[in-house]
Amino acid sequence: MNPRIAQTSVPVIDPLAHRWSPRAFDVEHTFPEGALRGAFEAARWAPSANNTQPWRFILARRGTETFAKIEAALLGFNQQWAGAAGALVVNIAVTADAEGKPLPWAEYDLGQAVAHFSVQAQADGFHVHQMGGFDRAAISEAFGLTEPQHPISITAIGAIGEADQLPEALREREVAPRVRADLEDLFIVRD
């Protein structure tokens, strides 16, 4: 039994069951231009409140100046592994429309778009790992993001690597069984 495959009481599709968030990425693997188009098409077609599509992205493939700028804004342990990913993507919520009217579902909808991105990336043979640990102000400054653009998460994406390439503190988490709350505990009411 692969400890990284989701243990579900009924089957779910492979891109969901096999999806998990590795820290070990193959530093030899690179993305040719356009290789992530499917994942971004998936994000593009995600649902959003009134079809407002309140999401924008910064895509940086490893080796570019943009990648280095994003990597420099990562915090803590993320600095130790994310640089091996084939690409980093800054996920940006746009929290108001062109007339300044608030878009209260912007972060929620961005989460949906990134989820669709991740599912398609998994189907295309890649793995993704989203990070919240980064300096938002540093990212905004580096890329000139202004209100109402808010960088919410950064996705590392690439071909999966080997756990033993990681610093010791991260190695064990890479192979441990995955855990979630019991399904029953997610329901406040079920009728």
Next chain:
Amino acid sequence: MNPRIAQTSVPVIDPLAHRWSPRAFDVEHTFPEGALRGAFEAARWAPSANNTQPWRFILARRGTETFAKIEAALLGFNQQWAGAAGALVVNIAVTADAEGKPLPWAEYDLGQAVAHFSVQAQADGFHVHQMGGFDRAAISEAFGLTEPQHPISITAIGAIGEADQLPEALREREVAPRVRADLEDLFIVRD
């Protein structure tokens, strides 16, 4: 060409390409107990910041008292169509942990969980339509939700119906081509 299938420049998996948000649901179709287990397993295994899983759900199948309570809190046009869905699900973000520490990615993570739910539901032969138009205070009062539980969206899920069952004002939208911003316009930087 089916106008409701996403037009993508490269292929994406069927549950993503074929997913869209109908208003016409088959009022004859009902969910036996457990029929939505796959979709909820998909939500359960979604990623979240530090694996905090800040999501809870209220599930109501058509014909139950819970369903009627949720339907009563819907606003505007949603009142006119959502009652035909086989089930309604209230999607709740938990914005702080048990010690009161804020979970700033709660809405974003809930969006991911609901996206996973939707993808699996689509793969299982159902359609979903998420709504933001509902009375949050009424839902919270009806189900005793208190801080830090916030109802963010309501999902209608069921077997798809026919456009001509809808009120005239909604019928045309049901069959019109789907639209999204150009892929290129989603990038602030692409490197």
